[in-house]
Amino acid sequence: MFASFMTNAWLSGTVVALLAGAVGFFVVVRGASFAAHAIPNGAFAGAAGAYLVGMNPLVGLVSFALLSALGIGVTSRRVRNDVATALSLVAMLALGAAFLSASLIYEPTINALLFGEILGVSSAQLWPVLVLGALSVLALGWLYRPLVYTSVAPELARARGVNATLVDVLFLAVVALATALTVPVVGALLTFSLMIGPPAAARVLVARPGLAIALSVALSVLTVWVSIAASYTFNLPIGFFVGVLGASLYLAARVFARRRVSDSVTYRA
Amino acid sequence: MTSQLHEASQPLLEVRGATVNIDGRDILRDVNFSINHGEFTGLIGSNGAGKTTLFRVILGLQRQVTGSVLVHGEPITRANRSIGYVPQKVLFDPDLPIRARDLVALGADGHRYGLSRRPRALHAAVDEMLDAVDAGSFADRRVGGLSGGEQQRVLVAHALISRPELLLLDEPLANLDPGSVEEIIALLHRVSQRQRVAILLSAHEMNPLLPVMDRVVYVANGHVASGTTDEVVRPSVLSALYGHHVDVLRVHGRVLVVATALPVGPAPSDQHPEFVVE
Ligand SMILES: Nc1ncnc2c1ncn2[C@@H]1O[C@H](COP(=O)(O)OP(=O)(O)OP(=O)(O)O)[C@@H](O)[C@H]1O
Numbered sequence: 322m323f324a325s326f327m328t329n330a331w332l333s334g335t336v337v338a339l340l341a342g343a344v345g346f347f348v349v350v351r352g353a354s355f356a357a358h359a360i361p362n363g364a365f366a367g368a369a370g371a372y373l374v375g376m377n378p379l380v381g382l383v384s385f386a387l388l389s390a391l392g393i394g395v396t397s398r399r400v401r402n403d404v405a406t407a408l409s410l411v412a413m414l415a416l417g418a419a420f421l422s423a424s425l426i427y428e429p430t431i432n433a434l435l436f437g438e439i440l441g442v443s444s445a446q447l448w449p450v451l452v453l454g455a456l457s458v459l460a461l462g463w464l465y466r467p468l469v470y471t472s473v474a475p476e477l478a479r480a481r482g483v484n485a486t487l488v489d490v491l492f493l494a495v496v497a498l499a500t501a502l503t504v505p506v507v508g509a510l511l512t513f514s515l516m517i518g519p520p521a522a523a524r525v526l527v528a529r530p531g532l533a534i535a536l537s538v539a540l541s542v543l544t545v546w547v548s549i550a551a552s553y554t555f556n557l558p559i560g561f562f563v564g565v566l567g568a569s570l571y572l573a574a575r576v577f578a579r580r581r582v583s584d585s586v587t588y589r590a
Numbered sequence: 591m592t593s594q595l596h597e598a599s600q601p602l603l604e605v606r607g608a609t610v611n612i613d614g615r616d617i618l619r620d621v622n623f624s625i626n627h628g629e630f631t632g633l634i635g636s637n638g639a640g641k642t643t644l645f646r647v648i649l650g651l652q653r654q655v656t657g658s659v660l661v662h663g664e665p666i667t668r669a670n671r672s673i674g675y676v677p678q679k680v681l682f683d684p685d686l687p688i689r690a691r692d693l694v695a696l697g698a699d700g701h702r703y704g705l706s707r708r709p710r711a712l713h714a715a716v717d718e719m720l721d722a723v724d725a726g727s728f729a730d731r732r733v734g735g736l737s738g739g740e741q742q743r744v745l746v747a748h749a750l751i752s753r754p755e756l757l758l759l760d761e762p763l764a765n766l767d768p769g770s771v772e773e774i775i776a777l778l779h780r781v782s783q784r785q786r787v788a789i790l791l792s793a794h795e796m797n798p799l800l801p802v803m804d805r806v807v808y809v810a811n812g813h814v815a816s817g818t819t820d821e822v823v824r825p826s827v828l829s830a831l832y833g834h835h836v837d838v839l840r841v842h843g844r845v846l847v848v849a850t851a852l853p854v855g856p857a858p859s860d861q862h863p864e865f866v867v868e
């Protein structure tokens with residue numbers, strides 16, 4: 322599994338994991354999980370559309386992910402946020418279905434897009450992935466404090482002069498970028514679990530925001546590494562392992578945190 | 591109907607002819623009052639009177655508003671550092687990985703973009719603010735896990751850290767037991783004197799505030815009357831404000847505002863005090 326053709330898998334997998342762990346922290350804290358579920362479906366439709374017209378799939382992934390994020394951002398000013406997200410989700414799923422049936426995509430390619438593929442990023446695409454990944458991390462760092470502030474108490478942030486709407490739109494754009502890079506590796510259906518599992522576990526384990534992000538990133542990288550190795554060994558889609566590990570991490574963290582609380586209660590008694 | 595003391599020096603905050611009209615309905619109509627440096631002002635009114643709306647006007651967050659709000663004689667801008675705000679309700683998820691001290695620090699730099707190390711002075715200021723509101727003992731616990739009264743203190747520390755000259759508190763006494771009400775009022779009074787910050791605090795009930803209140807801004811029917819308690823809490827002023835006769839009773843150091851009789855004729859609007867406004 323460390324053969325040279327696997328180098329890209331490890332590299333792109335690690336970049337994706339770093340990104341998903343950091344972006345996912347804010348997804349969880351802002352309660353934007355549903356958007357993180359909808360946007361990958363937009364990315365999927367984009368990839369299918371790119372195959373249809375014979376374009377680079379990465380272009381389709383990025384543009385459609387951004388489009389669904391923008392759609393959610395704009396519509397949620399009119400209707401409730403979850404309704405806006407659901408509308409974007411169904412629109413993108415419908416588009417994806419249309420693109421798929423119109424083009425003659427090879428079935429394993431569809432499977433890879435949905436459930437992930439360890440060789441999902443070819444050497445030709447490694448550079449764009451690295452550049453877009455670095456861009457997303459920089460954007461996240463730049464947004465860091467207003468993002469935490471608007472996540473924790475939007476009303477307080479607004480009173481302090483933060484443009485909460487702008488922060489929200491920029492954040493959705495970062496989610497879209499991160500998603501577009503994650504989908505080819507983990508798959509459209511399970512990108513969501515990488516963005517939710519590790520950060521949800523991290524946030525119940527530690528109380529400090531900076532530390533929680535670091536732990537979320539570490540858990541996410543661990544999840545992806547183990548998933549790549551397991552996928553290689555058992556020849557099952559990588560998304561399967563990412564999903565199972567993400568959910569298990571969260572459950573384990575919950576049990577651990579509860580035990581810690583009951584311990585401290587016993588000590589005090 | 592507005593009675594105001596005319597001060598020689600410029601007031602800290604001045605609201606002039608503010609009217610808020612939402613969907614054709616005047617929530618507040620031609621509101622005028624001012625607040626001086628270091629004063630403790632009570633903003634009194636019943637549910638739906640427009641207290642929260644008035645705070646949003648002062649903060650520059652309210653849409654559909656005409657008139658002007660001046661701080662130091664200048665029109666307000668958003669992100670005014672000289673005004674601190676403690677909203678009526680802030681919901682914190684108990685799982686949120688934010689400690690009380692993290693929230694207070696955000697009050698100082700949460701609006702800044704870019705990553706930079708927090709200066710040591712900021713950590714010291716956070717500790718100082720937490721101590722000022724007696725929140726030191728739960729500074730390292732998650733905000734979402736704190737009790738309502740504890741969160742209230744942390745929110746006051748959060749508002750104070752930008753060293754405001756005016757602190758707006760929207761019903762900080764709701765959901766507190768009578769003992770805690772006295773405690774928080776004493777604490778706010780102490781903070782306002784030590785840090786020279788003026789306080790505008792909204793409440794349904796003015797009695798707990800009587801010992802510390804310099805002035806009162808009374809809201810009813812979309813109108814406001816302001817001045818010292820003695821100037822405002824009088825049958826003539828409040829009757830004009832409510833649009834029908836009310837009596838003011840003073841018993842055992844408490845003030846009761848009582849509607850003498852239900853108005854005859856058209857059905858009473860929901861703004862009318864049916865019985866006791868306190
Ligand atoms: N965005 C809005 N759209 C429509 N009506 C509004 C809006 N905001 C406030 N109002 C109305 O303005 C009136 C005043 O509301 P406000 O929240 O300021 O009252 P309040 O004095 O703070 O009441 P409470 O003591 O219950 O907090 C209410 O009748 C309310 O329904």
Ligand SMILES: [Mg+2]
Pocket residue numbers: 641642643678760
């Ligand atoms: Mg209110």
